[in-house]
Amino acid sequence: MRGDRVHAVPVSMEELLSAGLPRALDLGSAALDGPSVALDEVSLLAPLQPSTMRDFVAFEEHVEGVRRSVDGQVGVVDAWYEAPRFYFTNPYTVSGPGAVVAPPAACRALDFELEVAAIIGTSGRDVTMADAHRHVFGYTILNDWSARDIQRREMEVGLGPAKGKDFASTLGPWIVTADEFHSRRDTDGFLDLSCTVDVNDRRVGHDSLANMGWSFDALVAYASRDSWIHPGDVLGSGTVGNGGCLAELWGRRGEQTPPPLQAGDVVTMTVEGIGTLENTVGTSHAVPEVPPARVVDHRRIRDGRADVRSHPWKVVT
Template identity: 60%
Template sequence: MRIVTYRHEGRERSGVLRDGTVFPFVDDADVLHVITNGLVDVAKTGTPLAGVRLLAPLRPPSVRDFVAFEEHVEGVRRSIDGSAGVPEAWYDAPTFYFTNPHAVYGPGDDIPFPAASVARDFELEVAAIAGPGGTIFGYTIFNDFSARDLQGREMKVNLGPAKGKDFASSLGPWIVTADELDPYKKDGFLDLWCVAEVNGAEVGRDLLGNMGWTFETMLAYAARDSIVRPGDVLGSGTVGNGGCLAELWGRNGTQDPPPLKDGDEVTLTVEGIGSLTNRITSGHVTAPLAKVRRRDQAKARSERQD
């Protein structure tokens, strides 16, 4: 089953996509309600998909983004800070970071990068949507947009990624319920081909099944000593073999292919799910920050002695 959120005749609604037609949920139930409480009835009449504007399929309560592909880790480390190989700590557990659930865009949306960023990148991922009771409700495509120049600076403080990531990510085009993708499972992993294109030219292709951990393991780890709620998004991490530009930069030693620029279109396609396209733009130019107040060490010592 494919579950969508869309705008039609000035209204935002959610429903089910069947044979090219969107049928809205009754009583205007939204996707988060359906994930939490179970499927509800749909209207008997629908609207052709071509006649609606697809939106991000849900507004997630939280977004955890994992890093489950060794090849991606190796390439990006070399690109960001010149390090080689994969840290041994990566093999201990499926590491993740939290990104911004309030800056989630949908299919066809323009993505406003920080205006000052010149190392703009996409990241090809699949996201699992948490269901009730530690289950996985479904899957969608996830683009974790990255300002690599901002990311490289802030991660020197060993607290990141932060501003290099929190400006935008996109989900879509819809949620495919977990049962539909069961035929693709092999030893617990989803063997789905994932392809990234920039302006129609392929730059990356990999199997989702090359993940180091299954989504079920990542979900269990996220819930350990913590709380995962229905509708929470868990990103797979970026696939290898060109799932992002930074991985290729690290392997090639130069920014080839070049960073994204205004007007570029990024299309991510995942077997069994669909395609998600976004266009790159620049956000508003921001004012300079106030200068940091540096600590006067001599004065601080003197004050402590007094």
């Protein structure tokens, strides 16, 4: 894209990422000499279909705020400081700018999460900190939508998050190549980019990527430890602090204020140097029932005195 004109590159995004950043920049430069259309005549989709999505939790203020909201705890657990923790989320429910996001049917506490995502462009295993930046193709905005009530309940099991997260993520509005941010990297590799989020045109949160506990270089290195990263993988920064999600503010003020997102709410995220990602909250749809677990007397089974089929279903509320 140049100005408000969009130029077509004659390869798919998958091919562009696999070609590597230098080749992609060459293809982009060549495309500028070709035909173009006005940006306002184009409908933007998610800039890529991720191969995998790792979402980190790299902002200390966010961790502290959500811990206070969820269980009334103060501070951050020691384990957070040891390494950049992450979870895998669902690449199949990714949408882009302008998409209407439907929450799960059981959700009563829908939340957004303002993040920046690094897009991997070069494969690697056990990548060093010194080489990590060479594996990043570019950056985009990530909204890691969260059903807080579902998430809270399922994580009581000590596993997850799962259905509290995997129903939706949005990426966009486009991928800005890593070379565009060289001048914004400090000596430790952190990017000083302003991040804001508004709900219905009202400012809810603002922070800087410079407040990450780990740089994206560290996220790349850790993701590839004893494993692989490949072109098309997405590494989320985790939610920024200072109102990067509603749950952080709920803990700070004691009540769910601002309230959870409702159908029709418009969430607008802006990151300096990348652009603006805007989505609207939709309505839920009906889903099939799944029964709760049955209660089993394991001692009687081991003694050969009970048939598990005789036990009733346990009602879970």
